[in-house]
Amino acid sequence: MGLWRMIEAVGLTKRYGAKTAVYNLSFQVRPGAVTGFLGPNGSGKSTTMRMMLGLDRPTAGHVTIGGHAFRSLPNAPRQVGALLDAKAVHGGRSARNHLLCLAQLAGIPAARVDEVLGVVGLQDVAKKRSNGFSLGMGQRLGIAAALLGDPQVLLFDEPVNGLDPEGILWVRNLMKQLASEGRTVFVSSHLMSEMALTADHLIVIGRGQLLSDMSIKDFISANSADFARVRIPADRPEQREKLTASLTEAGGGVMPEPDGALRVTGLPLPRISDLAHASDVRLWELSPHQASLEEAYMRMTQGAVDYRSTADAKAGLQPPPPGYGPHPGYGDPAQQPRLPAEVPQQGWYAPPPPGQNPYAAAPVAPAPAAPAPVPPAAPAPAAPAAVPADPTARQTSEDPR
Amino acid sequence: MTTPATPPPLPQAPRAPHQHPPQGWEGGGPGLYASPIPVRTPGLGDAIASEWTKIRSVRSTMWTLGVMVVLLLGVGLLAAFAVSKSDAEMDGTPVLSLGFFGVLLGSICVITLGVLTIASEYGTGMIRTTLTACPSRARMLIAKSVVFFLLSFTITTVTTGVVGVLQTAMLDGGTPSADDWLRSTVGVGLYVAMLGLLSLALGALIRHSAGAITIMIAVVLLPLVLAMFMFSQSLARVQQALFEYSIPNQLGALYDASMTTSGPSGWEPLWVILGVTAVAMAGAFVSLDRRDV
Numbered sequence: 001m002g003l004w005r006m007i008e009a010v011g012l013t014k015r016y017g018a019k020t021a022v023y024n025l026s027f028q029v030r031p032g033a034v035t036g037f038l039g040p041n042g043s044g045k046s047t048t049m050r051m052m053l054g055l056d057r058p059t060a061g062h063v064t065i066g067g068h069a070f071r072s073l074p075n076a077p078r079q080v081g082a083l084l085d086a087k088a089v090h091g092g093r094s095a096r097n098h099l100l101c102l103a104q105l106a107g108i109p110a111a112r113v114d115e116v117l118g119v120v121g122l123q124d125v126a127k128k129r130s131n132g133f134s135l136g137m138g139q140r141l142g143i144a145a146a147l148l149g150d151p152q153v154l155l156f157d158e159p160v161n162g163l164d165p166e167g168i169l170w171v172r173n174l175m176k177q178l179a180s181e182g183r184t185v186f187v188s189s190h191l192m193s194e195m196a197l198t199a200d201h202l203i204v205i206g207r208g209q210l211l212s213d214m215s216i217k218d219f220i221s222a223n224s225a226d227f228a229r230v231r232i233p234a235d236r237p238e239q240r241e242k243l244t245a246s247l248t249e250a251g252g253g254v255m256p257e258p259d260g261a262l263r264v265t266g267l268p269l270p271r272i273s274d275l276a277h278a279s280d281v282r283l284w285e286l287s288p289h290q291a292s293l294e295e296a297y298m299r300m301t302q303g304a305v306d307y308r309s310t311a312d313a314k315a316g317l318q319p320p321p322p323g324y325g326p327h328p329g330y331g332d333p334a335q336q337p338r339l340p341a342e343v344p345q346q347g348w349y350a351p352p353p354p355g356q357n358p359y360a361a362a363p364v365a366p367a368p369a370a371p372a373p374v375p376p377a378a379p380a381p382a383a384p385a386a387v388p389a390d391p392t393a394r395q396t397s398e399d400p401r
Numbered sequence: 402m403t404t405p406a407t408p409p410p411l412p413q414a415p416r417a418p419h420q421h422p423p424q425g426w427e428g429g430g431p432g433l434y435a436s437p438i439p440v441r442t443p444g445l446g447d448a449i450a451s452e453w454t455k456i457r458s459v460r461s462t463m464w465t466l467g468v469m470v471v472l473l474l475g476v477g478l479l480a481a482f483a484v485s486k487s488d489a490e491m492d493g494t495p496v497l498s499l500g501f502f503g504v505l506l507g508s509i510c511v512i513t514l515g516v517l518t519i520a521s522e523y524g525t526g527m528i529r530t531t532l533t534a535c536p537s538r539a540r541m542l543i544a545k546s547v548v549f550f551l552l553s554f555t556i557t558t559v560t561t562g563v564v565g566v567l568q569t570a571m572l573d574g575g576t577p578s579a580d581d582w583l584r585s586t587v588g589v590g591l592y593v594a595m596l597g598l599l600s601l602a603l604g605a606l607i608r609h610s611a612g613a614i615t616i617m618i619a620v621v622l623l624p625l626v627l628a629m630f631m632f633s634q635s636l637a638r639v640q641q642a643l644f645e646y647s648i649p650n651q652l653g654a655l656y657d658a659s660m661t662t663s664g665p666s667g668w669e670p671l672w673v674i675l676g677v678t679a680v681a682m683a684g685a686f687v688s689l690d691r692r693d694v
Contacts, residue, residue: 031433053533056693071536075442082533088526090459097458105451105534107443145530150436182434 006031006153006184007052011061014047014208021047022208024061029186029203031152034179036199036216037188038297042306044208045188046084049157052186053082065153077106081146082155086138086162091131095122095141098130099148106149116144135162143171153184160194172198192297204297206304216293223296228269230262230276231285243281250275261285448535448544456548461517466553469510470560476503477564481571496572497585498658500564504557505649508593511553512617515600518549520610529694538689542605546598546682553597558590581657588655588668595674596621596648602681606688621648646673 007029014022022044029035039045050056052063054070065073065080073079089098099113117123120140125133130141139162146154156175160168175198179185189195195202195216202219204212212219232240244254244262252267264272269288276283456462480499522528535541565585569577577585600617607613628643644650645664651673653659654666665673 050529050694053529054536055529055532057691073536075440076536077443077534078436078438078440080533084529084533085526088530090455090521090525090527092459092461093455094458097454101451101454101458102530102534104447104454105443105531107441107447108438112438145534149534150438152434152436 005029007063007065007186009048009052009061009063012048012051012058012063013060014044014051014056015059020208022051022058022205025205025208025210026061027203027210027213029184030201031184032179032182033200034175034185034187034198035201035203036195037186037203037205038192038195038301039188039190039205039211040301040305040307041190043206043301043304045190045205046157047208048205049082049084049155049186049188052155053080053084075106077102077108077149077151079149079151080153080155081149081151082157083139083142083146083159084155084157086135086142089130089138089141092129094127095130095133095144096126098141099144102145103148108149112148112150116147119147120144136164136167139163139171140167143174151183154178154186156185156187158189159187160189160191168194192294196293204300206301207306209304211300211304220290220293220296223300226288226290227263227265228267228272229257229285229287229289230264230272230283231260232262232276232281232283234260236281239279239281242279243276246275246279247272443535445540445544448540449547451535452544452548456518456552459521461521462514462552465510465514465517466556469507470556472507472510473500473503473557473560473564476506478567478571481568485571495577495581495657496569496575497565497577497581498653498656499568499572500561500585500589501653501656501658503564504561504589504593505652507557507560508596508621508648508652509618511557511593511597512600512621513614514553515549515597516604516610516613516617518545518601518604520604520608520613523608524610532694539686542682542686542689546601549601550594550598554590554594557593558586561589562586584655584657584668588671589652591671592652592655592674595671595678599674599678599681602678602685605685606681625649 005028009025009027012022012025013020025044025048037045037048047056048063051058052065052070062069068074070076070080093101096113096117099116100110102108103110103113114123114126117126120143122137122140122144125137130138133141139159143156143159146156159171159175163171172194175185175187179200187195187198199216201215202212203210204219212222214222230243232243240260240262247254247262247264247267250267250271252272253265255263255265257263267275269286273283273286276286477500480502481496484499519528522531531541532538565577565582600613603617604610604613607616624643624647628640628647631637631640631643641661641663645661650659650661651665651670654664654670655668657666659666
């Protein structure tokens with residue numbers, strides 16, 4: 001089959017009664033790379049993977065691996081290995097017996113069982129019943145089961161859940177190594193930061209629909225908004241206003257940050273420096289910042305989140321904490337005085353960019369004068385929709401390809 | 402079926418960073434990964450070996466079959482002992498029929514094991530791992546059925562045989578004929594194992610251990626209980642049918658000790674349960690094949 005289409009989904013749709021879990025999903029996964037499969041909780045990642053493995057029948061469309069539907073693959077366990085759920089194990093069975101019965105089922109020599117137990121580092125607990133395993137050990141056992149057949153295609157559903165930092169590093173390197181051997185590695189996750197370090201290619205879904213299908217590099221550049229952080233002496237508010245005016249005039253976007261710094265978009269660093277010099281304003285900091293993948297992901301999926309926590313406001317019980325307001329809008333110095341004058345400084349190093357994370361930012365913003373406390377407010381350019389609760393409002397044509 | 406404790410390292414299966422030159426996959430292009438482990442297309446035999454590993458590596462097997470053996474031996478010998486101590490004559494009641502009560506109780510254990518054999522995979526999620534390693538539902542179901550059937554048949558037959566020998570030694574009733582012996586050991590073993598197979602099929606349909614076990618116990622006990630309360634004349638025929646075809650009565654028929662004079666006798670109960678189990682198994686296969694896991 002097509003070398004660059006090891007896994008191919010075409011118009012994949014799955015409905016459970018009235019609920020559409022996956023809708024019209026089409027993508028291709030190529031070998032020799034780690035493909036990240038991202039989406040918020042409940043966005044249909046696991047359902048898609050179950051359909052890949054022939055466990056769920058698609059309502060419409062199809063998905064093939066190496067040109068075959070999984071259930072008609074010749075010798076499936078030697079071609080596809082999968083970790084779906086670390087707890088999909090009979091807890092009363094020892095790790096070794098669990099792997100042994102899977103090996104026997106697939107016609108794999110029993111010696112391979114001890115081999116994969118060594119690969120995942122479970123040889124010391126091989127004879128222990130798996131219901132005594134921690135989540136991390138369960139993940140390792142699941143990864144061992146996926147590696148058992150030494151397959152060409154590997155599917156992992158949230159492999160790093162419950163792993164310690166050492167285990168996460170191990171999984172990361174394992175994925176990369178498996179891909180470098182020419183295998184097709186398809187990894188789902190809701191942790192963008194993890195994918196940023198592991199994946200070469202990203203497929204992002206939200207509410208069961210494709211949001212993005214591109215390489216990590218393209219994803220960042222298509223979704224990020226780089227900015228410069230400008231800090232001027234704190235005791236010179238008039239200089240600050242002067243600089244803001246001059247930057248805005250030059251076509252830049254200026255947002256105040258709670259600790260008094262300014263976030264400038266749309267202007268290169270030398271130009272900002274020139275403008276400051278021309279306005280006779282001293283700068284304490286002028287630093288470039290690249291938006292992280294996490295921010296790009298949040299921006300993309302904020303309209304497609306099914307399960308969103310609301311703020312535990314504890315309304316009226318305490319004074320509003322010094323938090324980040326919702327996107328204050330470009331060049332809105334009027335908001336600035338509302339913020340506490342003396343923000344606790346965590347060192348001179350720049351704090352994480354404010355306002356990008358709708359979950360973290362919005363709830364803590366009591367902002368009595370703020371016009372809209374709705375988290376995904378307008379400023380995000382790639383935001384699919386401003387109304388997250390309405391499934392029909394989101395347009396997949398936002399797909400930035 | 403079993404593997405050596407310390408398997409000799411296979412020369413063709415080196416440790417997993419495999420650095421072999423990719424030789425293509427399914428005749429695909431270059432650059433793909435090819436495993437150095439020899440590829441062998443697995444069949445039903447592999448699935449049976451796998452199911453044997455599964456069934457012997459969980460404690461529920463030991464518990465259910467252990468309790469069954471204890472019940473068969475305990476109740477059977479207790480009955481023989483009670484009869485031998487009392488002055489009552491056997492009055493032509495076949496000696497082997499004293500094993501009936503133990504088997505009736507023991508069949509509950511086989512039912513439980515039959516349901517657990519498949520429903521526990523649904524309960525734990527193991528079924529998804531199993532069906533990923535073996536996409537053929539038919540092969541999985543057949544392998545499970547074969548392993549479970551042979552195991553429960555062997556244990557039941559051997560235990561009923563031992564109980565029968567001990568009972569005839571303790572009591573001096575009439576000598577059972579060869580056919581009596583065959584029916585009360587192999588026949589009962591087949592019947593009980595078939596009942597367990599019916600439970601397995603139900604477990605595959607219900608996918609819930611407690612639910613399927615409850616239903617199976619009701620299937621065993623309810624017809625008799627219902628029939629006892631059908632006093633009305635208009636229901637007499639239904640009552641009769643419930644008595645005749647209730648599982649305890651059919652089991653009794655294998656011992657020539659049925660409560661009714663009509664209804665299945667001799668080897669006939671086996672054909673009845675074979676038909677019912679075949680239908681349930683067909684349903685289980687269709688369910689496995691069609692439904693999402």
